[in-house]
Amino acid sequence: MNARHATALNPARERVLDAAMRLFTRQGYFNTSIPDIVRVSGVSTGSIYHHFGDKEGIARALFEALVNRMEAEFDRIDRSHDTAAARCRSVIELLFRITEDEPDVMTYMLFVKHREFMPEMAPVCSSQPFRHMRRMVEQGMDSGEFRRQDPMVAAATVFGGALRLINLRLDGILERPLQEYLDEVWDCAWRAVSGT
Amino acid sequence: MNARHATALNPARERVLDAAMRLFTRQGYFNTSIPDIVRVSGVSTGSIYHHFGDKEGIARALFEALVNRMEAEFDRIDRSHDTAAARCRSVIELLFRITEDEPDVMTYMLFVKHREFMPEMAPVCSSQPFRHMRRMVEQGMDSGEFRRQDPMVAAATVFGGALRLINLRLDGILERPLQEYLDEVWDCAWRAVSGT
DNA sequence: GTCTATATCCAGATAGAC
DNA sequence: GTCTATCTGGATATAGAC
Numbered sequence: 001m002n003a004r005h006a007t008a009l010n011p012a013r014e015r016v017l018d019a020a021m022r023l024f025t026r027q028g029y030f031n032t033s034i035p036d037i038v039r040v041s042g043v044s045t046g047s048i049y050h051h052f053g054d055k056e057g058i059a060r061a062l063f064e065a066l067v068n069r070m071e072a073e074f075d076r077i078d079r080s081h082d083t084a085a086a087r088c089r090s091v092i093e094l095l096f097r098i099t100e101d102e103p104d105v106m107t108y109m110l111f112v113k114h115r116e117f118m119p120e121m122a123p124v125c126s127s128q129p130f131r132h133m134r135r136m137v138e139q140g141m142d143s144g145e146f147r148r149q150d151p152m153v154a155a156a157t158v159f160g161g162a163l164r165l166i167n168l169r170l171d172g173i174l175e176r177p178l179q180e181y182l183d184e185v186w187d188c189a190w191r192a193v194s195g196t
Numbered sequence: 197m198n199a200r201h202a203t204a205l206n207p208a209r210e211r212v213l214d215a216a217m218r219l220f221t222r223q224g225y226f227n228t229s230i231p232d233i234v235r236v237s238g239v240s241t242g243s244i245y246h247h248f249g250d251k252e253g254i255a256r257a258l259f260e261a262l263v264n265r266m267e268a269e270f271d272r273i274d275r276s277h278d279t280a281a282a283r284c285r286s287v288i289e290l291l292f293r294i295t296e297d298e299p300d301v302m303t304y305m306l307f308v309k310h311r312e313f314m315p316e317m318a319p320v321c322s323s324q325p326f327r328h329m330r331r332m333v334e335q336g337m338d339s340g341e342f343r344r345q346d347p348m349v350a351a352a353t354v355f356g357g358a359l360r361l362i363n364l365r366l367d368g369i370l371e372r373p374l375q376e377y378l379d380e381v382w383d384c385a386w387r388a389v390s391g392t
Numbered sequence: 393g394t395c396t397a398t399a400t401c402c403a404g405a406t407a408g409a410c
Numbered sequence: 411g412t413c414t415a416t417c418t419g420g421a422t423a424t425a426g427a428c
Contacts (some may be wrong), residue, residue: 029310030226033403044413045405048414055404100417113309116224118244123367149384152361152370157384160356165348171319174348183347190344192258192388208394229421240395245423247393 010055013051015041017065018059025107029059030116059117070129076191083195084140089186091133092162098164107170110163133159139192146193157192161185209247211237213261216254221303225255225313255313262305266325279391280336285382287329288358292374295362303366306359329355333389342389352390357381 004118019041023032034055038109052058077090099106109129124130134155142148148153162185168174174181215237230251234241245304248254273286305325310317317391320326330351336342342350358381364370371375 026401028226030224031312034405035403046407046414047412111309113224116227123369125364125367125369138271149376150380152364153357153380153384156360156364157357157381157388160358160360161349161353161388162356164352164356164359168352170322171321173319173321176200177363180361184349185348185353188349188360192353192357192384230423231421241423242396242425243394251422 004055006194007053012041012043012047014037016048016051016058017062019043021062021104021108024059024062024112025104042118056118059114062123063114063118064107066105067127067129070109071132074129074132078136084143084145085190087136088133088140088158088189091136092159092186092189093179093182095162096182099169100177100179105171106166110166111170140193144195148196149193154193158189161188162167208237208239208243209257212239212244212247213256213258215239217258217300217304220255221253221300222256225308252314255310256317258304259310259314259317263323263325264303266305266333267328270325270328274332280332280341281386282338283332284329284336284354284385285378288355288382288385289331289375289378293357296373296375297366299366302362305364305365314361336389340391343391345389350389354385357384 016037019037020032023036023040027036034045034048036041037048039057041048047057052061073094074091077087077094081087081090095106110124114124134151137146137155137158138151141148141154143152146158165174165178165181165185169178212233215233216228219232219236223232225324230241230244233239233244233254237244248257269290270287273283273290277283277286298355306320310320330347333342333351333354334347337344337347337350342354361370361374361377361381365374
């Protein structure tokens with residue numbers, strides 16, 4: 001986790017977000033009470049409400065922070081590769097690495113049902129990072145690297161296998177680190193969508 | 197939904213399970229109160245507790261019923277096809293059909309975070325139907341229909357794309373019914389794993 | 393087996409001193 | 411900005427008549 005990170009710059013806000021991520025992903029949002037967050041973060045009820053307004057505000061701030069971080073990393077990937085295939089593969093590599101190093105981050109991004117406690121929020125699948133991934137695949141079809149087909153099917157195919165593996169890993173079904181599966185899963189994706 | 201089904205045989209148990217599935221999948225388990233279930237099912241608090249013991253008992257009974265149903269359908273698929281490829285494709289077709297006809301069923305099976313409210317439960321990915329799907333893929337490798345590779349990667353590849361599409365459809369991102377994507381998504385899966 | 397009425401608890405949120 | 415003390419509502423669950 002980024003515990004060191006949060007301890008370094010001590011401010012209450014960061015400590016609350018750090019505690020909340022841990023608790024929300026491990027016990028679930030609704031099983032986590034404000035008193036829980038007070039205990040784990042060491043920040044008082046009053047301060048928490050001062051910073052975030054209400055419990056949902058914590059969840060929102062956390063989500064926003066993680067989406068921004070993801071988006072920044074995807075932009076870097078865009079800039080450091082010049083084929084769609086290399087970008088897509090690099091995204092999978094990134095997701096695998098985050099899953100291994102910061103499982104809570106990946107859990108909160110992918111597998112928490114945000115809309116249950118943030119009703120106004122759009123589904124995760126339509127968040128910026130996910131749209132970005134779909135755009136990468138479309139560019140691959142435009143450039144001829146990937147064969148033409150329905151864009152949604154193409155994106156689901158390119159990333160679907162990797163996302164399943166992440167799911168399995170976070171659920172404790174896969175014992176070995178995801179990186180060991182990278183070549184194989186990318187090979188499958190490539191066979192499925194590469195230009196004829 | 198199987199509203200007709202539940203209305204036909206009226207007993208309280210069925211009406212509660214039906215209401216609970218609707219409410220749990222649409223608002224989430226924790227946003228659903230017993231009074232909510234009383235209102236929607238028309239069954240009283242006392243009866244509900246008599247039948248299910250506690251709120252979690254409703255969720256458990258529901259999950260068990262759906263897993264059993266799934267498993268029965270998978271068995272039928274096993275019996276009515278003689279190649280692994282045909283079975284896997286048929287599973288995807290089934291999942292697509294259920295998603296379209298009874299979205300709550302699919303949501304409750306795949307995307308509800310059961311462990312948040314049923315702590316002792318194993319992850320869904322290790323439930324009978326999921327294991328069954330993985331076994332189908334392994335048999336395909338044994339028979340030579342699918343090329344040999346890591347079984348988990350193979351299973352994630354065969355079903356990952358379809359499961360992504362189901363996710364997108366349930367989130368309202370895909371406008372067209374899943375059946376229209378069946379041929380295309382299966383083509384992708386087949387290219388990815390078919391024997392060299 | 394089904395119902396109504398009710399007990400108990402603890403969550404989210406606020407007040408107001410420092 | 412941070413804290414402690416406190417309010418209030420509504421949730422789960424029970425009691426006990428029918």
